[in-house]
Structures are given as C-alpha cells and as structure tokens.
Amino acid sequence: MNITLLGISHRTAAVELREKLALDPDALSRAAAAFRAAYPEAELTVVSTCNRVEWYIARPLQQPPDIDQLRDFVAEQSGVTRESLVASSIQRENLSAVEHLMRVTCGIESMVVGEPQIIGQVKRSYEQAVALGSVGPVLHLLFQEALRLGKQVRTETGIDTGRVSVSSVAVDFARQIFDQFDDKTVVGIGAGDMAKLTLKHLIDLKPKRLWLCNRSIDRARALTERLAISSEQGGARQMDDLDELLVEADIVLTSTGSREPVITVERFTPLLKRRRFRPLFIIDIAVPRDVESAVGGLNNVYLYNIDDLQQVVEQTHEQRSVLAEQASASIRTAADACMTQIQNRDIGQLIRALRSRLHEIGDLEKQRTIRKLEHASPQDLPALIDEHTHRVVNKILHMPVSQLDRHQPPATLGFFAAALRRLFRLEHDTDQTEQEARRS
Amino acid sequence: MNDLPTTIVLAAMTLLSLAAWIIMIARLGRGDGDRPLRKSQYSLVGLLTLTAIALVIYRMAFVYQSWQPLRAHVDGLLLMAALLSMAVLFLQTGRRMPEFSGFALPVLTLVLAWAICASRFTLELFAIGDVWKVFHLASVYLGTLSVAIASVAGTMFLYVQRRLRHKGDLPRPGRFASLESLERVITRAAALGFALLTLGLASGLIIEWHKPEALGPGWWYSPKVLLATFAWLVFLLLMNVRHATRFRGARAAWLSIFGLVLLLATMGFAL
Numbered sequence: 001m002n003i004t005l006l007g008i009s010h011r012t013a014a015v016e017l018r019e020k021l022a023l024d025p026d027a028l029s030r031a032a033a034a035f036r037a038a039y040p041e042a043e044l045t046v047v048s049t050c051n052r053v054e055w056y057i058a059r060p061l062q063q064p065p066d067i068d069q070l071r072d073f074v075a076e077q078s079g080v081t082r083e084s085l086v087a088s089s090i091q092r093e094n095l096s097a098v099e100h101l102m103r104v105t106c107g108i109e110s111m112v113v114g115e116p117q118i119i120g121q122v123k124r125s126y127e128q129a130v131a132l133g134s135v136g137p138v139l140h141l142l143f144q145e146a147l148r149l150g151k152q153v154r155t156e157t158g159i160d161t162g163r164v165s166v167s168s169v170a171v172d173f174a175r176q177i178f179d180q181f182d183d184k185t186v187v188g189i190g191a192g193d194m195a196k197l198t199l200k201h202l203i204d205l206k207p208k209r210l211w212l213c214n215r216s217i218d219r220a221r222a223l224t225e226r227l228a229i230s231s232e233q234g235g236a237r238q239m240d241d242l243d244e245l246l247v248e249a250d251i252v253l254t255s256t257g258s259r260e261p262v263i264t265v266e267r268f269t270p271l272l273k274r275r276r277f278r279p280l281f282i283i284d285i286a287v288p289r290d291v292e293s294a295v296g297g298l299n300n301v302y303l304y305n306i307d308d309l310q311q312v313v314e315q316t317h318e319q320r321s322v323l324a325e326q327a328s329a330s331i332r333t334a335a336d337a338c339m340t341q342i343q344n345r346d347i348g349q350l351i352r353a354l355r356s357r358l359h360e361i362g363d364l365e366k367q368r369t370i371r372k373l374e375h376a377s378p379q380d381l382p383a384l385i386d387e388h389t390h391r392v393v394n395k396i397l398h399m400p401v402s403q404l405d406r407h408q409p410p411a412t413l414g415f416f417a418a419a420l421r422r423l424f425r426l427e428h429d430t431d432q433t434e435q436e437a438r439r440s
Numbered sequence: 441m442n443d444l445p446t447t448i449v450l451a452a453m454t455l456l457s458l459a460a461w462i463i464m465i466a467r468l469g470r471g472d473g474d475r476p477l478r479k480s481q482y483s484l485v486g487l488l489t490l491t492a493i494a495l496v497i498y499r500m501a502f503v504y505q506s507w508q509p510l511r512a513h514v515d516g517l518l519l520m521a522a523l524l525s526m527a528v529l530f531l532q533t534g535r536r537m538p539e540f541s542g543f544a545l546p547v548l549t550l551v552l553a554w555a556i557c558a559s560r561f562t563l564e565l566f567a568i569g570d571v572w573k574v575f576h577l578a579s580v581y582l583g584t585l586s587v588a589i590a591s592v593a594g595t596m597f598l599y600v601q602r603r604l605r606h607k608g609d610l611p612r613p614g615r616f617a618s619l620e621s622l623e624r625v626i627t628r629a630a631a632l633g634f635a636l637l638t639l640g641l642a643s644g645l646i647i648e649w650h651k652p653e654a655l656g657p658g659w660w661y662s663p664k665v666l667l668a669t670f671a672w673l674v675f676l677l678l679m680n681v682r683h684a685t686r687f688r689g690a691r692a693a694w695l696s697i698f699g700l701v702l703l704l705a706t707m708g709f710a711l
Contacts, residue, residue, distance in 0.1 A: 156475070161612055176604060176611065179620040276685040279619060296605075300689040308607045 001138055001346040002061050005097035006070050006089055007047075007054030010111050013088035021053040021078045025128065031077045032132040038073065039065050043136035045129040045143060047104070049121045051111055056101065058138035058342075067091050098142060098342075099335035105150030106327055107159060113320040114159035119150040138342055145338045153330060159323040162316035166194075166309045167201040170283045174205065174251055177281050177302055185209040186234075187249040189242070190256035191219040194285050198253055199227055210234035211245055215256075243267070247274045252282045254290035262290040265298070272298065285309070361395045443503050446514070447560045449495050453488055453521070454552040460484040461549055464542035482532055485541065488548075489529045492522035510574065512565045516581040517555035523585055524548050537617040537625070543596040547588050572650075576643035583636030584707070587675065587700050590629035594696030597622040601690055623681075623689065626696050631679035637672050637703075644668075664706055671702035 008021055023031060023046055035044045042059035055074055057065065065073060071089070075082045092100050100109070105122050107114040126143040129135045135143070154160045163169040178184060186207045188199050191214045203210065210227075211234045214220035220236035229235065237245060246252065246268065256262055263282070277300055284291040284305045296303030369388040376384055404416055421427050463481040496509075496518055504511050509519065525548060532541035566577065600616045617625075648659060659665060674695055677684060681692045 158612075173604070173610075175614070175618060176600070176616070177619050179618045179624070273685075277688045278685075279689060299691075302604055304607070311607065312610055 001058055001342055003056070003058050003094050003097045003138065003142065003342070004067055004070060005054060005056050005092040005100055006067065006074060007052060007091075007100075008085075008089050009052035009054075009109065011109075012090055017080065017084060017088055018051070018053060020080050021048075021074070022050070023048045023053065023078075027077075028128060029132060032129065032134040034077065035073065036134060039063070043139045044134040045126055045139050047101075047122055047125040049118065052104070052109075054101075054104070056097065056139060056142070058136065058142070067093075095335055095339045098146075098339050099331060101142065101146045102149050102331045102335055102338075103328075105146040106153040106324075106331060107150070108324045108327060108331070112164045113317070113324050114154070114162075115164070116154070116160045119147065119154075122150070123147055137345065141342060141345070142338060145334065145341075149331065149334045153327045156330075157323045157327050159320055159327060162319060163312055164316055166285065166306065166313060167198040169309045169312045170198055170253070170285075170304070171201045171205065173283075173302070173304060174202070174281055177279055178250065181205040181207045183208050184250040185211070185248050186251045186253070187245045188212045188223075189252065189254040189262060189290065190214060190286065191216075191223040192255045192257070195253060195255035196223060196226065198255075198283065198285065199223075202251065202253065203227060203229070207251070209248070211237050211248075213237045213239055213242055213245055215239050243271060246271050249280065250278065252280065254282070254284045255286045256290050258286070258290060259288060261288075261292045263295055264292045265294045268295050268301075269298065283309070358396060362392060365392050365395070443499070443559070446495065446499060446503065447556060449491065449498075450514075450518070450552060450556045450559055453491050453495075454549060454556060456484050456488045456491070457525075457545055457549040457552055460488070461545040464545055467542070481542070485525060485528050485532065485545075489522070489525040492518065492525050496522055508574075510566065510577045510581070512558070514555050514558040516577060517551055517558055520581055520585045520588070521548060521551045521555060523582075524551065524588065527589065537621065538614060539616045540592070540596060540622075540625075543599070544589070544592045546595075547592055551588075570647075570650075572643050572647050576640055576647060579636045579640035579643060580707075583633045583640055584700075584703055586629045586633030586636060587671075587696075587703055590626050590633060590675075590678065590696040591700035593622045593625035593629065594693035597626065597693040598690060601693075619689070623692060626692050627679055627681055630675045630696060630699070633699075634672070634675040634679050637668075637675060641668060641672060667702055667706040671699055671706060674699040674702060 008018060010018070013021075028046055028048065031046065032044060035042070039057075039059065041063045042057050042065065045056045047054045047056070055070065057070060059065065071082060071085055075085050090100075101122075103109045105119050107116070107118050110118050122143070126135070126139075126147070129139070163172050174181075184205075184207045186199075186202050186205075186209070188195055188211070191212060199210070199212075210229055212220040212224050212229075214223075214236070217236055217238055224234075224236050242262070246263070252263075254262060279300045279302065282291055282295065282301065282303045284303065287306060289305050291303055291305070293303070293305075295301055365388055368391075369384060372384055373381075400416075400420075404413065406413075408416070460481050463477050463484070467477045467481065496515075499515060499518070500507055500509065510516050524544060528541040528544045528548065531537050531544075566573065596617065597619060600611065600619060600622065603611050603616075604619075677687060678692060678695050678699060681687045681695075687695060
C-alpha cells in the first residue's frame with residue numbers, strides 16, 4: 001500500500017493560494033465524488049483549514065494516482081495552475097506522510113505550536129471523508145492513530161498549555177486573581193484596536209458591568225456598539241468619571257495614546273480606601289504606559305504592562321518549542337508503528353489474494369486431470385500425476401517468471417532477483433548450481 | 441497507654457506525609473510536566489488517610505477498649521491528622537482549589553510529628569471528669585483544625601501572590617486556586633475556627649468556675665489564657681476582613697498564619 005500526501009500550508013503558500021485550494025463542504029463532496037470515479041481503488045481524506053489544505057491518499061502500490069496524477073487532479077479541482085501547485089506544495093510518501101499527519105494533529109506544524117483547534121479540525125475532516133465514503137481501511141487506521149496520538153501528546157507533554165496572545169494572557173491573569181466574574185466590573189480606558197481585542201476576551205468572562213472610558217465619548221460609544229454591550233451591561237463614560245470608575249472597577253484595561261500616565265500613585269492612593277482595598281487587576285497595554293509602575297506596588301493591586309504580557313507569550317512559545325522537540329521522538333515511534341501496522345495489514349491481504357489465485361490454478365488443473373483420469377488405466381497414473389504437477393508449477397511460475405524478461409530496467413531486474421532468492425531461499429541453490437557449472 | 445505500635449504507625453505516617461510534601465516541592469519546581477509525580481503524591485495521601493482512620497479505630501478498640509475519643513493529647517492530634525488528610529484527599533480530587541492539598545502537607549507533617557512526641561515522650565492522659573471537658577477538648581481540636589486550614593490557605597495565597605508579582609515566574613493558568621477563592625477559604629475557615637474556639641474558651645471558663653484549682657490562682661493572666669484570648673481576637677478580626685478592609689489580601693494571609701502559631705503556642709503552654 002502507498003500513502004501519499006500533497007499539501008500546502010502557511011509555511012509554503014501565501015494566503016491567496018490557500019484560499020483557492022481550500023474546500024468548503026460542497027466542493028469537498030464534489031472532489032471526493034470525482035476522485036472515487038477516477039480512482040476507485042484509492043482512498044482520500046482532505047484536511048482543509050485556514051492554514052493548510054492537505055490531500056492524503058492511500059492506494060495499492062501499482063495503482064493510480066501517483067503524485068503527478070494527484071497534482072493534476074488537485075489543480076483541476078481547485079482551478080489553480082499546476083506550476084503554482086508544484087512551487088508551493090509539499091509532497092510526502094509513506095512513513096514521511098504518516099509522520100507529517102501526526103505532527104499536524106499534535107499541533108507541531110501549526111502556526112502557534114501546540115494550538116488545540118487543529119485536532120478538532122482534522123477530526124472533522126476525517127468524519128467528512130467517512131461520510132462521503134472516500135475513506136478505506138488504511139486511512140481509517142492512519143487518522144484514528146494520528147488523532148489518538150494528538151490527544152496523548154497533549155496530555156503527556158502539556159504542549160497546549162500556556163498563553164499565546166497578549167489578550168489571552170490578560171484573561172488568564174484575571175482568572176488567577178478572581179474566582180467569579182458575575183460580580184465584577186471591567187473598565188476599559190481608551191478605544192484603540194488592541195483594547196478592542198482584549199475587551200472581547202474580557203467580555204467572554206461575563207462580567208457584571210463593562211464601562212468604556214475615552215477622551216472622545218463618541219469613539220467609546222462606537223466601540224461599545226461594536227462590542228455589542230447592552231445598556232444593562234455598561235456603556236460609554238466620560239474621562240471625567242475616571243476616579244469614580246476606578247473605585248468601582250475590579251479589572252482595568254488601559255490603552256490610551258496619552259504621553260503622560262493616566263493613573264498615577266497620587267491619583268490612585270486616595271481611592272484605595274473608597275475601594276475598600278478590593279483587589280484590582282490593571283492591564284496596561286499602552287505605549288507609553290498609562291499607569292505609573294509604582295501603582296503596582298500598592299496593596300492588592302496587580303499591574304501588568306505590555307512587556308510583562310509579551311514576555312509571558314514569548315516564554316510560552318519557547319516552552320512549546322522545547323516540548324515539540326520532545327514530542328517529535330514519540331511521533332517518530334508512533335509513525336513507525338502505524339506504518340508497520342498498515343504494511344502488515346497489506347501483506348495479510350496480499351497473502352490471502354495469492355492463496356486464492358493459487359487455489360484457482362490448482363482447481364482448474366484438478367478438473368482437467370480428473371477428466372483425464374476417467375479414461376486412464378492404472379499404468380497411466382504416474383505419467384498423469386507428473387503432467388499435473390508440471391502444469392501446476394508452470395502455471396504458478398508463468399506470471400512471475402514472465403516479469404523477469406531482459407527488457408526490464410536493471411534495477412527492477414535486480415529487485416526481482418533479490419526478492420526471488422529471499423522468498424524461495426534460493427541463495428544456497430544458486431551457489432550449488434554455479435559450482436556444478438564450473439566443475440563441468 | 442504508652443503504645444509502641446501507635447508510635448511506629450505515627451512515624452510511618454509522618455514519613456508518608458513528608459514524602460508527599462517532598463514530591464509536592466519537586467512538582468512546584470518542575471512546572472508542567474508533573475503528571476506521574478502528582479499521581480504519586482495523591483497515592484501517598486490516600487494511603488496516609490486510610491492509615492490514620494485505621495489507627496484511630498485501633499486505639500479506641502484495642503488500646504482504650506472504649507469508644508470515647510480524646511483520651512490523650514495524641515488522640516486529639518491523631519484526630520486532627522485524620523480529618524486534615526481526609527480534607528486533603530477531598531480537595532486534591534476537586535477542581536475548584538487546585539494544589540491546595542499540596543500546601544496542607546507541611547501542616548499535616550507537623551501535626552503527625554507532634555503526635556509522635558505526644559504518644560511516646562510527653563504522653564499524658566486527660567482527666568476527663570465531666571462532659572464540659574470533652575466539649576472543651578473537641579472544640580479546641582476541631583477549632584485548631586479549622587485554623588490550620590485557614591493558615592494553609594494563607595500560605596498558598598502568599599505563594600501565588602508572590603508568583604503573580606514576580607512576573608518572570610508566573611504560574612500556568614489553572615495551576616493554583618485563585619486569590620479570591622483562597623481569601624474566601626481563609627475567612628470561612630477562620631469563622632468556623634473562631635466559633636469553635638469561642639465554644640472552647642467558654643467551656644474552659646465553665647470548667648475553671650467549677651474547679652478553680654485546675655489552672656491555679658491568677659489563671660486569667662496565665663500565658664495559656666492570654667495567648668488563647670489573643671488568638672481568639674486574631675480570628676475575630678480575620679473572619680471580618682471583608683469589613684475590616686485594611687486587612688484584606690496578604691495581610692489576612694499573614695494573620696491566618698500568625699493565628700495558628702499563637703494557637704500552637706497556647707497548646708504548648710497547656711501541656
């Protein structure tokens with residue numbers, strides 16, 4: 001059995017090409033039907049995400065499609081030129097293809113190493129292919145093993161833990177400080193794009209109130225609308241209300257364009273008592289900073305600026321790279337085991353087919369010999385048995401021996417000769433024949 | 441009642457607790473890849489809990505041949521250890537207070553080590569004359585257990601807060617209980633401890649009223665009574681930190697530890 005992968009990813013192709021090659025469910029359904037019609041013996045699964053489109057096929061060794069045929073097929077289905085596909089795609093066969101899929105499910109090939117979404121995406125792709133009937137026993141085994149390994153590696157190494165964006169770091173810190181958010185107030189100061197992204201993450205925590213405070217109240221209102229904050233949940237506030245908001249707040253996100261700090265120790269210290277010394281989590285993602293660093297030293301105030309958050313993100317990336325390296329060894333072992341399983345399964349089928357073919361020959365010859373025996377005398381028996389044996393042996397050997405003609409390329413001939421010697425243990429016999437020939 | 445098997449089992453339990461504690465420290469140092477170590481720690485605590493329960497039953501059934509608990513200080517400490525290890529076992533399987541159980545292990549080890557001394561070197565049977573004495577002892581031991589849990593939460597609060605403030609060593613998300621939940625445990629355990637200690641103090645006063653010779657003349661300014669009252673005041677403050685807001689956060693955590701130290705000192709004077 002041969003397993004082939006043809007794919008593009010964020011590492012090999014620009015987003016324009018990835019867009020063209022991506023398959024929605026309808027396109028996938030059409031492609032699978034066309035593939036089955038063109039190559040009925042082969043199996044197909046397409047993993048299509050925003051960062052990668054990969055075609056995995058399994059086919060009997062001498063059956064189409066080979067990699068060139070597959071490339072033509074993909075080009076035809078997606079409408080891209082063959083040349084652009086050749087220039088931007090990767091191709092892998094057998095063990096390399098298996099290992100690649102396992103690296104994908106483990107998140108090692110992802111843009112953010114260890115990200116957890118890919119395992120769900122691969123699972124969905126596999127389920128779609130199963131529903132379309134394009135998956136056979138080989139790809140079943142391969143994808144189930146890859147998905148199992150993806151979960152195992154995540155559990156064993158913790159490669160999917162840690163924070164990978166400034167916004168998610170901020171939310172994780174909030175969770176480490178607070179236990180519940182339905183009684184908490186979030187205050188956003190400034191209405192930039194970065195604030196919007198982090199506020200989206202904070203809204204997911206379902207706080208009791210969310211106020212947006214900006215020099216321009218209109219911009220604050222616009223952001224409130226974009227974030228779909230209802231009037232019961234909060235709304236836009238004037239910058240003049242800041243002290244009041246700082247008293248009410250449990251989480252503060254600042255991202256103004258101010259050249260001077262907005263929250264200073266002098267401003268905040270008198271508010272501590274009014275806040276009843278409740279814990280306050282301040283996320284300062286503005287540059288220059290909006291909050292004086294001394295504010296972070298006050299009792300029950302936890303202040304993080306953009307560098308602190310960025311540092312955590314970088315630590316996570318470094319940590320994940322190390323874990324990915326560790327996971328690679330497990331992936332190689334699992335890929336080897338999976339490939340062996342696939343080949344063993346293939347060999348099993350081959351042996352069954354060979355037995356069946358030989359029995360067919362045997363049965364045909366048996367019928368022929370029985371017919372002859374009906375009219376034969378006992379004296380003819382040895383000759384008939386000799387003839388029967390001779391015919392059976394000749395018929396069995398006809399097909400393989402006919403492959404050994406002199407027109408085959410030398411490499412193929414060498415391969416066949418080595419296989420014959422090994423399979424029928426002829427090494428010793430050929431040595432003896434050569435010696436006898438020399439002697440004579 | 442100087443029972444050698446009790447001392448041997450207590451020593452084994454102390455070693456188990458110490459081993460679980462060492463594993464916990466190793467896990468804190470290792471970061472994320474700690475799954476096998478965590479399983480070992482949990483198994484040790486499970487074994488410890490079963491042993492503690494078995495020892496409590498053994499002492500009642502074979503040593504005293506009576507179902508009346510708290511016959512000596514060692515029994516009180518053993519009861520505390522059994523309840524604490526059960527609490528640890530319960531908390532380590534739950535999700536709301538991750539790693540809380542690990543911070544209780546030093547306290548558990550300390551209680552067990554003290555129980556070894558109480559079983560062998562400073563063994564003294566309580567003179568249980570009336571029901572007030574049993575009531576007093578039960579309140580004090582259970583109150584101390586609550587206070588110990590508050591101090592464990594306090595220690596963990598300080599540890600997590602330190603890691604949050606030293607930004608180079610931030611904990612993995614979800615690795616530890618949040619500061620808010622730890623503060624809640626401090627105040628609730630302190631409130632329970634305060635209630636039980638109040639009962640302990642009140643029953644102690646009743647005992648003293650009936651038997652003035654128990655603590656001798658000038659008992660009201662004896663170190664035991666003064667320290668117990670001081671500890672009682674600390675927990676009165678601690679259970680109200682949400683109102684006495686200046687004591688919130690790290691201050692409440694330090695107070696919980698200070699309160700436990702005071703209570704242990706009071707017990708030291710009691711022996």
